[in-house]
Each structure stands twice: as structure tokens, then as C-alpha cells.
Amino acid sequence: MFKLSPEGIEFVKKEMVRYETKLSAVIPCLYRVQDENEGWISPECVAYLSRLMDLGESEIYEVLTFYTMFNQKPVKPLHVQVCCNVSCAMQGSRKILEELKKQNNSNVTLSAVECLGSCDTAPVLQINREPYMEKVSLEQITKTLQERTSS
Amino acid sequence: MEHKLLTEHYNKDNYKSLEGYKQCGGYETLKLALNKQPKELVEMVKASGLRGRGGAGFPTGVKWSFLPDNNEPRYLLCNADEGEPGTFKDRMMMEKAPHQLIEGMIISAFAIQSHKSYIYIRGEYTDSISIIEQALKEAYKQGYLGKNILNSGFDHEMDIYVGAGAYICGEETGMISSLEGKKGQPKLKPPYPAVKGYLEKPTVVNNVETLAAVVPIVRDGAEKYKAIGTERSAGTKIFSVSGNVVKPGNYEVPLGYPLMDMINKLCGGLPPGRKLKACIPGGSSAPVLTAEECEKACLDYENLMDLGSMLGSGAIIVIDDSNSMVDILSVIMHFYHHESCGQCTPCREGTGWLDQIVKNILHGKGRLQDLDLIQNISQHMMGKTICALSDAAALPAISFVTKFKNEFIDYIQQNKISSDNLNQVV
């Protein structure tokens, strides 16, 4: 059974009174749940959050499925999100993504994402919710992933 | 020539701290503003000719004056959900000068007499989020936010709200829905946010750059701001240049600045040996310009509209002759298909349909009649939906297919099956 940590529960309670309505707390609380559930939000998590916040499951599930930063499936410890929008695609980001797919790193989940808003430093990618890796080359990201996988 | 009205101190490392910001005259304008009448400030912004820098270009002061003249609580939302492909100016502004935004917001809030504001930042911008959070803490500590700001009697609370990955939340009513904790689907208009916005209360939504620009306007006076740029496009604008240029980046220039000067003088031109093929002047929703059109283009609202395109968010994507226009349109169509919120039928179904047709062409499965079909679908997606995402998908589709028709035909005919035969198969 999924449960938030005591700090997580405290966080949810604070968020529920932070905004004008408690519904506004759904997005921040989903982030928290995702952080405490190895990077993804299971239906069980939704049911849990619905009880904790006293909101309908469907209400929360609608929000969960609308926003792409919430993962509805398990992700590996390194979620590599490669921008494949125009400026990055023009600088070879799709090629990097294809090559990374071939590497088949068991600790990595790969996603193509839309514009990350760093087009001057294309190609750009983001690992989990960390600061961007900019002007990234295949060699660079391969090395980074190898280092972080082994450590 | 660059005109660094907003970005003057962006190269200073400590400008993002409150101390550093104050050393450059930060929060002095707020003191000035708090001594004026709120209505005076609204008039000032109106007179300055400032137009929304997020994409729509609506006059900011006019937007403010739509608020009902009563004591109802009202909200100010800062749109920092920068998502228009090619745009990265708001991120820079938040990271380099968070206090400039906060000061601009407090002045704006005072002008519209709002006691609560939110900065809605897209979830991917982790750096911006932590920098703004830090800056808010500092501002509260020094009494720029909270009760009785600088002994003026004006109270204002400012908070941050983090999005979770949805382009449509950059549309002001989509953002309001999202802030209310729902799916970020745009709301029917009327009523407009100024009358019924966040939680059905009067709400003003302004872009990061717009709110920051309020500071120099109030500091230097409307006249001075209005004198910059062209007659109807006043002031400076930060342009995000990316694609095939030697020095991509953000450049602040007066509105009306020639596009080719931007590309050649400020951005160092195209990579050696490449030729300009096309340019998207205002983010991926803006109709593409051909190389010839680029020669005539000046970066202001009117000039680009005359050329059949738009200034949008000021995201310039420079495309050289090494690129395939079919491929680029396919990327753009995939984006709008992916980001359509799914409420309105023409957009929900049209974006997916366009995406599929362009992909088919790209993969050698296109038919000649697809080019007319793209035009037809796009025409009937425009002006038919709650928000402008449908138009944003249709406009580039039409312009790419019209202006680079031969390239599309090449893709279609390369696959050797004549389209007549294909017709029979279908």
C-alpha cells in the first residue's frame, strides 16, 4: 500500500490551505506523490491522495492524465527527456534520442518531449527534474548516463 | 543595435539577488509608484503603448482597464508558462532578474488594486522556480511584499504555482483552470478573465516580459517608452533567436528592428556556406517567412502582420537550406497534436489529422490532393474554437504548404506511385 511519509502528509496538509481552494493543491501534491513513489503515480496513489485530500478520484485522475510531467507508468531512476521540437530537432536531438534508445540502458527511461525553452543551447535534455543539459552531444550524455548508472 | 532597457544589468552576477538588484536602482520605481494613484499608473501604461509580450500583443493598459470598478477581490497572474516552441526569454528573465519581475508585478498589482498574485511557472523550469522562490523570500523579508508595503498601506501577497507539462496552460484561461487545480483547459469567453477569471473573480494575466516592462515605463515615464520602437509598436522587445545562426540567444531591440539585421548583425549570420531558406518570426504558431520575405521584415506587430505572419512571443527560428520544410512542419504538427487540450472538436480532431497527413507525406505516402486537404482542414480549424491553439496549428500548416509547395510535391512524387493510381486504390 502506498503511503506518503509523515513529511509528505504534512506537505499535503499545508498545500491544501496554501491556495484559495484545496483543489489547487492537487498538482503540487501529485508532484510530491510522484517523488515519493519512485518517479511515477499509480492508480493506488490516486486513491490514496483522494482519501487524504477528500477529493474524487476522477477529479485527481483527470489532472494526472492531462499533464505530461506526471508519469503514469513506472520510470527508471534516470528519466531522460530529450527535446525534439523544432530548434533541437534541427540540431540533431532526434538522432541523439535514437542512439540512446539503441544503448538500451536498463537504468534509463527515454522520452521525447516538447520544447523545453532553451532553444539557443540546442540540443537540450533534462534528466528527471534536474537543471537542463544544454548543447549536449551524444558522447556527453552517454558518458553522463554511464557514470551515473555505475555509481 | 540592441537597446537594453530591461536587460541592461543582466550580465551582472548578483543582479538576481535583492542586494544586487537594489544596487542597480531596484525597487526605487516601486516607491515612486506607491506614491501615485493606481488609476494614474493604469493611464501611464496605456499611454506607453505597451502591448502583451506573450504572443497576442493586446495593449496592456487597456486590458487592465477592463476590470470592473468595484471592491471585489481581484487577482494578478504572471504567465511564466513559456512554452511556445522557440521561446526562451522568460526563463532568462526569471533566472537573471527575478526581482525585476517581482517589482513589476507589485507595481502592476497596485495599479489594478490586487492583493494577491501568482507567478505560474512551467514545471520544467526548475532553475527559474528555485530562483523566484528565493527572490520572493527576500522580497517578503525586506517588506516589499506582505502587509503595508513600504508603509504605503498597500497589502500584497505573491505566490508561485508550478505547472506540470501542458503548452495550453500558456493560454490565459487555460492557466486559470490549471491554477484552480483542474485540467488546463481554456474557458469559454465571454466572460473574459477581467470580469470572471481565477475562481470567477476579476483577473489579469500578463506575461513575464510585459510585467517587467512596467518598471521602466513607470520609472522613465510613458512618453520615453513610447518614443522607442515604431508608432504602434512601442518599446523594446526581447527576441529569442535559435536555429541556424552563429550566435543564437536573447536579444533586446527596439520594436521595428529589421529581421535581417537581427540575423546578420546581432546573431552573427548563418553558419558558413549556408543559405537562408526560411524564418519563423514569432514562435512555431507564426506563419513561416520565405527568404525574400525576410528581407522586407521588420520586427514589429504591424509589419509582420502585413507580411501575413505575426510577432507572437518573439521567437525567431532561422532555417537554412540544409533543412527539409516537410520535416519541420511535421515536427510542428506533432507538437500541436500532442498539446491540443481536446475540448473543441475542430482542434482535437484537426490537429491529429494534420499531423497524420504531414507524416504520411514525409514518409513517402503522401498524395497530391493532400496539399489541398491540408489547406481545407486548416481553414476550417481557424477561428472556430475556444482558444487559439487550433489557429496556431493551422497557420503554419497553411504557410508551409503554400510557400514551399514544391518541396512537398517532391516528397509526394518521390514515391513513384502516381497519385492517380493511388486515387483508385482509395
Place this chain on the structure above:
Amino acid sequence: MKKMIKCTINNYPVEVEEGTTIIQAFKKLEQEIAHYCWHPGLSIAGVCRLCMVEIEGNNKLQIACNTVVQDGMVITNQSQKVKDTVRWGLEFHLINHPLDCPICDQAGECVLQEQYMKFGAYQPLMSEDKVKKRKVVDLGSKIVLDTERCILCARCTRFTDEISKTKELGIFNRGDRSEIGIFKNKPLENDYALNTVDICPVGALTSKKFRFQQRVWYLKKAPSVCTGCSTGCNIDVYYNEEGLWRIRPRHNSSINQYWMCDKGRETFKHVNPSGRLKSSFRHTAEQTEKMTTFQALQTLKLDSKKIGLVLTGSYTCEEYDAFLDFFQLHSIYHWKNNPKNFEDYDNFLIRGDKNPNTKGLLESINKRQLKLEDCTQLEQNISHLDLLIVCAPENHKLYPCLEEKINLFLKSKELVWISPHSHTLLQKPINTVWTIPSKTYFEKTGTFINHHGTRQKIKAVASIVDSARSLEEIIHILKTGQTDLTQIASIRDKMKTNYFMEQKGSL
């Protein structure tokens, strides 16, 4: 009184109240306008984008559902611009629709079909692959969902958000991947869930009980009033020569608006021939004697006896009046479906009083200044009675105390049971039991008074069991000893509309 303003719709001048939306004005004028998401009982979604109109002086087409009529507005949906837009709007709706009308239960009452025929009728241009979505999704015990047929008009989700306020349904994902659905393990089981099936313009939501039972074009519909409780929701009864098949709500702004409860939709089964009491019987410990209702009423001895009457709220005002005029000197007992929750109310439509006309019964009693005793009194008095006449509930299912009460009634020396249905307990009595078939609401004409005191007329649609008699008819026979029933207005009405059995096999 609201201010009236003038406007012109498709060249017809019309006056509407200030604040009226264009689509309401179109409806008022009975001008056709395409729409899916707009529903008069729900909030405005404005998402199907079909109700486009052209307003003089405005270059951009507007949606009629979210545009308020202004004084002097000249509005049309007949221009080529509007027609093209609506045609394309339909094309957009249909590109990912499976077009499986031949196997779709909604066919015949599908708004998508209707509007395609009215406003579409184009050559489809879509030759690309359709988006695949989930089919035959189980939403609970009542409803099945086909997400491919769904056009995402959001009527059902607005219903569960705004009307039932139960919020089971949501639209998940975005863009053309959007799907209506429930969150796992939280089925759509609220008391009003089947309204979502009614308002679904396509075959996305279908009722498990009704689907695949009948093609709707073989059904007739007749207006009536729900007999499931004292709210008196207005209904349409769908039937053919084989019987009744379903009940749907009919709009009445002061009673049920556009809705009804799911239990009310079940109140047609007891009307159908199977299980009905089809002639009169006299049951004794030794034997069962079958006879016509006329014979039974002739044989029944009512003179100089101590008679007790048990009445339920199932009958019409006219029946009570006739009955009480005849029997007014006797002790009368009120049999309630469940005294404990008789006054319950769910603050919407469902009431604990499971009778359509309890108010009418009370009115008839009060008019005659009679005393209506509670059924509990009967327990003490029953041994003193010679004869007990029970006007039993029309729909036995709504009376959980049925068997307990029958056992009580059987203690009387002689029992007359008037009801559309018999009961096994009645068929092997110690004393004498008469069972006399009565008519259901579908077979008689009369008045019901609902909980709020609103009088509503119902009209006989057809006769289903020939030997069944209304209380009025029973009293007529008892009074006159005649079978000629044409004297009674309600019976004449019945005869005019009696095509139910005659039509059998004609299709």
C-alpha cells in the same frame, strides 16, 4: 418580468427575454440548429462548435450556445459560410468515429446520424488511420461505454459534476487521446446514472438492460407520469406490441426538469403481461375457482357485513372518489410501502413514499371527512371484520413489507385482493381470498397528485390484460351490475387508444 428584446433569426422576427442565448431563441422559433454539447439542463460547454451562427456586422462566426441575443441582432445559420462550417464540424466529429451504426444500439435515435443527414451529407475526406480507443468498457451494473463512439461532448461528465454531483465520470488524457471514463473501482452507480445514457447524443453510453433489446424505430412512445414515487416525474414510455421496453424522462421544468431516477425507469416491468393476474380467482383452502372479473364481483356478497378497506397510494384520484363514495361507511386503513422511511427525500427527485398518488388518496379521504387509520391499527381490528378489501400496490416490488402485510390480511374471514398481480401466499389461504385484476397506469386515465400537490393527468395508452379493471370500473359493476363500461369517461378514452393488443404481429 424581464425586458423583451427583438431580434431576427433566419429572416423571422422574434421577441425574446433579455439574457436569452441565441440557441434558446432558435429553439423557441423551432429553427433547426446543429449541436451536440449544448443541453438545456446543463451548463454551457461550448466545445462541439457546431451551433455556429452568423451575426450581421460580425465577420467571425459565433457559437449560438454562448452568445446572448442583443437587441436588433440579425442572426442566420443559413448562409453558405455557416453551412460549410457545420459540414466541416461534422466531418471533424466523424473522422475518428467508428461508423458502426448497423451494430450500434443508438442507431435510430443517434444525434450524430440525424445531424449528418440534416447538415452533413458530404463525401468524407478522411482516409488516414482512425485513433483506436477502448470498447465495451464496463462502467458498473447499469452502463457500458464505447470510447470510440464518444464525441467528447462532455454532457455525461457535466451531469455527474453538476446534477448528480457524484463526479464518477471524467475525461482523461488530452487531445484526440481524450477518453471518458471512471476511475478504476469507482463505478458509475449513482441513483441517477442512467440519465447519462439519455443525454449521450451517440452510442457511447448504453444501458445494459436496454441495449440489444429492441431497435428504437420499432418502438412507440407515450407520455405518462412515473409511478415509482410521489415525485411524479414526467416520463415517456416506449412500447410496442410485445410490451413496454423502457422509460425515459420527459421535460417538466417544475417537477423533474430533464431527469429521473434509475429506479423509476424500472417501473414498466410490472405492466407487461407476464406475471400479471389475468382473471379473477376465488381461493379457499380446498379449491381455486377461476372466473371473470364480472362474475367475481357479482358473486361477492357485500351486504350487511363489517367491511374493512385497505388503500395504497397507487390509484388515481378518480378511482379513490368512486371507491370511497361507494364504501365510505367502513373503516379505512392506509397501507404505506415503508412507514419508517415514508418521508425520506434525497433532495432531488427520490422520495420514500413509493406511490404516485398518496396526496390524492388523502384528498379524497379529507373531502369526505373520513378517517384514515394507519395499517398498524388493522392488527387489532382484523378479527372483528367480516370482509377485508385491499386495493394493493400496483408495483409489488416497491413494497418491502408485502409478505408481512399479506400474512396479516389473510387473518380476515374473507379477503378481496385487488391488484395487477397476485401473490403465492394468497393462493393457499385458510379462509376465502378473492383476487381481482386491476389496471396499471398504462391502461387507465386519471389524475395523480404528486408530493408538491401538482395534479397531473395520465391517459390510458392501451389495454394489456383484458380482464383487468380500474377501481372506477369495479365500482360501476358493483353499483349497476352491468358490464357496459362505456358510461365511464376513462373507459371511453381507453377504447379510443386501445391498439396495443390489436397491433400484435402487424410489423
